[in-house]
Amino acid sequence: MKTDKSERLFTEAVEIIPGGVNSPVRAFQAVGGSPRFIDRAEKQYIYDVDGNEYIDYIGSWGPMILGHKNEQVQVAVQEAIDKGLSFGAATEIEVEMAKLICDIVPSIEMIRMVNSGTEAVMSAIRVARGYTARNKVIKFEGCYHGHADAMLVKAGSGVMTSGVPDSAGVPAGCAEDTLTAVYNNLESVEKLFVENTGEIASLIVEPIAANMGVILPQEGFLQGLREICTREGALLIFDEVITGFRLQLEGASGYFGIKPDLITYGKIIGGGMPVGAYGGRKDVMQVVSPVGAVYQAGTLSGNPVAMRAGITQLRILKDHPEIYRKINGYGERLRSGLRDLVKKYEIPCVVNGIGSLSCIFFTKEPVVDYVSAKTSDTIMFGRYFNHMLNKGHYIGPSQFEAIFLSAAHTEEDIHRFLEDAEEFFKQC
Ligand SMILES: *Cc1c(COP(=O)(O)O)cnc(C)c1O
Numbered sequence: 025m026k027t028d029k030s031e032r033l034f035t036e037a038v039e040i041i042p043g044g045v046n047s048p049v050r051a052f053q054a055v056g057g058s059p060r061f062i063d064r065a066e067k068q069y070i071y072d073v074d075g076n077e078y079i080d081y082i083g084s085w086g087p088m089i090l091g092h093k094n095e096q097v098q099v100a101v102q103e104a105i106d107k108g109l110s111f112g113a114a115t116e117i118e119v120e121m122a123k124l125i126c127d128i129v130p131s132i133e134m135i136r137m138v139n140s141g142t143e144a145v146m147s148a149i150r151v152a153r154g155y156t157a158r159n160k161v162i163k164f165e166g167c168y169h170g171h172a173d174a175m176l177v178k179a180g181s182g183v184m185t186s187g188v189p190d191s192a193g194v195p196a197g198c199a200e201d202t203l204t205a206v207y208n209n210l211e212s213v214e215k216l217f218v219e220n221t222g223e224i225a226s227l228i229v230e231p232i233a234a235n236m237g238v239i240l241p242q243e244g245f246l247q248g249l250r251e252i253c254t255r256e257g258a259l260l261i262f263d264e265v266i267t268g269f270r271l272q273l274e275g276a277s278g279y280f281g282i283k284p285d286l287i288t289y290g291k292i293i294g295g296g297m298p299v300g301a302y303g304g305r306k307d308v309m310q311v312v313s314p315v316g317a318v319y320q321a322g323t324l325s326g327n328p329v330a331m332r333a334g335i336t337q338l339r340i341l342k343d344h345p346e347i348y349r350k351i352n353g354y355g356e357r358l359r360s361g362l363r364d365l366v367k368k369y370e371i372p373c374v375v376n377g378i379g380s381l382s383c384i385f386f387t388k389e390p391v392v393d394y395v396s397a398k399t400s401d402t403i404m405f406g407r408y409f410n411h412m413l414n415k416g417h418y419i420g421p422s423q424f425e426a427i428f429l430s431a432a433h434t435e436e437d438i439h440r441f442l443e444d445a446e447e448f449f450k451q452c
Pocket of ligand 1 (some may be wrong): 067139140141142143145168169170171229230235263265266290300
């Protein structure tokens with residue numbers, strides 16, 4: 025595979041952009057090699073600047089659930105562009121977007137748009153603190169909630185492979201009110217509530233952890249969190265930046281039948297444009313400025329072009345429930361195929377996943393939390409990654425990322441993926 029141009033660009037990039045990338049997960053530090061520079065995308069494919077074609081299993085880390093360049097989304101965005109790029113004033117499309125989401129997700133009574141998942145989480149935490157007049161927040165080890173100061177404690181994803189558990193530049197004071205519990209372990213949560221009675225504003229969780237690989241909540245875990253938060257007067261926040269509109273249209277709260285007090289969104293909600301949102305109970309959301317005392321703002325929030333992309337994608341998903349049957353079915357196929365291979369070649373691997381989110385961990389242990397995820401052999405993952413990349417499968421360049429499927433993937437793609445994975449396992 026020819027990669028001269030990517031390599032040349034990377035050499036230039038590292039001189040003027042930290043690590044050569046505008047987001048750490050794009051670098052190939054965890055797997056070796058230099059990142060491919062992408063030129064364009066179409067359906068399930070992405071193409072790099074050297075003209076190589078890959079089947080894309082990242083989908084921009086989730087947003088491209090319909091595949092790349094969905095015709096309806098492209099046309100809608102072009103129409104929006106024709107009307108102007110940004111007004112900094114209220115628009116009709118923002119009302120339509122809010123209505124659509126309130127319609128789709130039963131626990132969202134009021135919602136506010138922002139520009140990223142990070143912003144959504146940062147704002148939801150502020151709202152929870154404002155509403156409860158308490159300061160402390162519980163998060164789980166290995167869950168990633170964006171890069172706001174208070175959330176960079178035991179965060180997963182890019183932070184997990186960089187070898188820096190917490191970030192420099194975050195004053196101790198910003199993180200001291202962030203308490204960490206163990207995923208799938210209600211006792212660890214109970215303990216924090218006992219030690220901090222009456223001080224915990226909220227508990228934030230990825231209802232399916234997808235930033236330390238993919239880890240499913242065990243039976244009763246999310247329900248237990250709901251009960252504890254209700255009992256203690258803390259707000260339960262589901263961070264559905266990945267699961268929202270992916271697991272099923274109603275996201276994880278719909279799938280598990282649990283009503284969080286607030287939900288954060290990002291990724292899919294923007295259809296490939298920079299959008300995030302947070303919403304939930306009306307009495308809680310009414311603390312937000314200009315109605316209430318919690319300040320939160322954004323010059324480009326609710327941007328008309330971004331809203332048009334997001335709403336068009338959401339409407340397609342709403343009108344076509346068969347999309348979920350398709351991508352979830354392919355997810356099942358991929359996981360069962362990988363499990364068969366792992367068994368056949370006696371590879372110490374665990375395959376986790378649900379719906380269109382999957383992950384193969386190079387470890388023998390069941391992966392249920394951060395500690396078990398960290399037992400994975402990341403060197404082995406790096407070899408697997410590079411093998412798959414050279415065969416034309418573009419998966420996340422880290423052990424701790426999910427494989428994302430889109431409606432543009434085909435049975436043939438899954439078949440090819442498994443065939444090429446088999447070649448790797450055979451020589452292991
Ligand atoms: C990606 C992600 C975020 C951060 O979103 P950005 O748009 O990258 O700021 C927050 N929470 C979860 C669960 C995510 O996966």
